[in-house]
Amino acid sequence: MIRPHCTLSLLTAACLYGLLAVSCSPTVDYGYAPQTLRALNELDEAMLRGGEYDAGRQRRIASLRRNLTAARSDEERVRALLDLQQVFxxxxxxxxxxxxxxxxxxxxxxxxxxxERIAALAETDVLMGRGLTDQAETLFRQIDTAGMTTLEYRNWYARYNAIVWRRQAEATDPGEHRAWLDSLRRIRHIRIGVESLPAFTRIRERALELADNGRYDEAYAELEPLRHKELAPWNTAVLYYDMGQIAEQAGQEERAVEYYTRSAIADLQAGTRSYFSLYNLALRLFERNDLERASRYMQRTLDDALACKSGARIPLTSSAATAINRAVVNDLAVRNRLRLWTTAVTSLLLVTFAAAFANALRQRRRLQHSRRQLALTNAELREKNRQLTRMSDRVRDINAALVDSNRIKDRYVCQYVDLSVYYISRLDDLRRMICRQAKTESPEALIRRLSLPQNSLRQEFAEFYRRFDASFLEIFPRFIEQVDALLLPEARIEPRSPRSLTTELRILAAIRLGITDSGRIARFLNCAPTTVYTYRTKLRNMALDREGFEERIRRIGLFDAEEHLYKTDNEK
Incomplete structure (x- = not known):
């Protein structure tokens, strides 16, 4: 049977669950690794600090403008103009x-x-940014490479690499895509050997070439040292983007998400508006059904592409954002239907809860009344039990005393009969002797014969005590041991011989038999009452418990009698 308070608890939990389901969006575990989740949280924080990063970009632009104003030579002016073009x-x-x-x-x-050749290379960047890949390639092929400086040669290969990468990304035909990909790999291999190529770029290109050959661990090992260097945000963004590409090639989805996230953070910190990292990340989160993040990230990518006026990014990003937003709308519709159902179920549960609560209150009042009655009854029963226990203890003590008295009575009745017969025989012998002496001797001789010597009396008392000691120790075989247990260790009594008692033990034996008057004990021991008093005082002083010593003596053997009583009852 389900108890009322259990039912109430269950209904309360169900109602709270329903209310929480209505008011809160469910927390979904998208299977992110801890380091990936930390990176995503950092990215969310970076997106909130967009104004701060944009201000940093503006400061950098202002610094480059100052460099342009301060340029002294033609080369300095061209470098300043090119730097500003690259920033924008x-x-x-x-x-x-x-x-x-x-x-x-x-x-x-x-x-x-x-x-003019430098200006043409810069223009290819602008055309590529606007999505005019054909025009960019045409312009690039028109550039005369004869007489290029080392710096120009490096920049020329960078644009060549960018155009071929864009071609293979946009190719829809598998054969065409494969051809452009092979071209990209050849250019990458040639570019590694360019003398003026920066060390940072050479390491990246070498790692990507290793990844193209399936040597992913070596590619990671090539890039790993760069992660621990102090790099500019735009270089950090490129580094992590390359690592994300390698992870994607290796089929390591979790690492790809983490690296694209780190790249997106660096892009935001650099104030960049045209990037692929956040776009790629949004697509992967969309595949994991993390629609909320995917929508935010793709919308941010689209906003930045529009602000940059990047014709290459806007169509691609807008279509992806539309698809993601459509999925978000569908998901919200499903959640709204779920909320409606949850609200209906919760309302039903609340009605049931109210009815159950009212019923539980009634039953609780009844239970409280029953418990009070039961508590009173239990209290009365406990008092009765205590009274019965006390009465049982008294009856047990009385029964033990009766058994003890019966044992003593039985034993001493026999002894009394034996002693009576013994002394009657002695008296009869004495009478016969006196009769014989009276016939043959004079009265003076008879008087002398009747005057028994003192030692004969002592012998009679000794015989009496011997019989008493034997009878008493037969009834209480552990009497001496139990008396010693009540005395101090140094006051233990040692009998002169086995089966015999000393004077102190005979006094205690008389007390055990119920003879507590010192005068009666003195007559029993054939001594003065003061002697008995002295012995009793001495024994009390040697006891462990002086006040209760004689009471404990009187209770010696009672437990044995009690055990004998229970044994007899069980036999019956």
């Missing part, structure tokens, strides 16, 4: 295009073929 190409393409125009104008003013 991932931040605001229109501004980047204006700096490209400035590069062209400066190159024409100086009639410098090298400066």
């Amino acid at each position: 190409v991932t931040y605001e393409l229109d501004s980047a295009a204006r700096f490209v125009d400035s590069l062209y104008a400066f190159a024409r003013s100086r009639e410098s073929h090298n400066f």
Whole structure:
């Protein structure tokens, strides 16, 4: 049977569960590893600090503008214009295009073929950012590579690599995609050997080449030292993006999510608006059904692409954002239906809860009344039990005393009869002797004969005590041992011989038999009452418990009598 308070608890839990289900969105475990979850939380915090990072980007732009103003030589001015174009190409393409125009104008003013080539390479970046890959490739192929400086050669390969990467990413035909991918790998291999290539870029390209050959552990080992260096945010973003690409190639989905997350954090910290890391991350979270994060991340990617006016990112990102938002809307519809059902069930549970609560209160009042009555009855029963226990103890003590008295009576009646017969015989012998002496001797001789010597009396008393000691120890065989247990260790009494008692023990034996008057004990022992008093005082002083000593003597053997009584009852 289910108790009322248990039913009440169950209904309360059910109602609370329903209310929580209505008011709270369910917490879903998407299977993230701890380090991945930490990275996602850091990314959420970084997204809230967008204004702070954008201000940092503006400070960097202001610094580069100052460099442009302070430029002394043509090379310094071209470098300053190129730096500003590179900053704006991932931040605001229109501004980047204006700096490209400035590069062209400066190159024409100086009639410098090298400066014009630098401007053309910068323009390919702008065209790629706007999604004009065909125009970017056409312009790139028109660039004359003859007489390139080491720096120009490095930049030329960087654009070549970017164009081929975009081609293989956009290729829909498998054969075409494979051809562009092979071209990308060849360019990467050549680029590694470029003399002016920065060490950071060379390590990255070498790691990606190792990953292309399936040597993923070696690729990670190549990039791992870079993670522990102090890098600029944009370099950190590129590093983690490459590691995410390697993880994706290796089929390591969890590591890919973590690395794309770290790359997205660095992109935000750098103030970049045109990136792939957050886009790739949103797609992977969408596959895990983490729709809330996927929607936020893709929307942020779209917002940044629009602010940057990146024609390459906007169509791709907007279609992905639309698909994700559609999934979010469907998910919200499902959750709303679930909430409606949960609300209905919770309402029903609340009605049931109210009825059960009222019923539980009634039953609780009845139970409290029954418990009070039961408590009173239990108290009365306990008092009765205590009284019965006391009466049982008294009856047991009385029964033990009766058994003890019966044992003593039985034994001493026999002894009394034996002694009576013995002394009657002695008196009869004495009478016959006196008759014979009276016939043959004079009265004086008869008187002398009747005057028994003192030693004969002592012999009679000794015989009496011997019989008494034997009878008493037969009734109480452990009497001496039990008396010693009541005395101090140094006052233990040692009898002169086995089966005999000393004077002290005979006094205690008389007390055990119920003779407590010192005068009666003195007549029994044929001594003065003061002697008995002295012995009793001495024994009390040697006792462990002086006040209760004689009472304990009187109770010696009672437990044996009690045991004998129970044994007799069981036999019956």
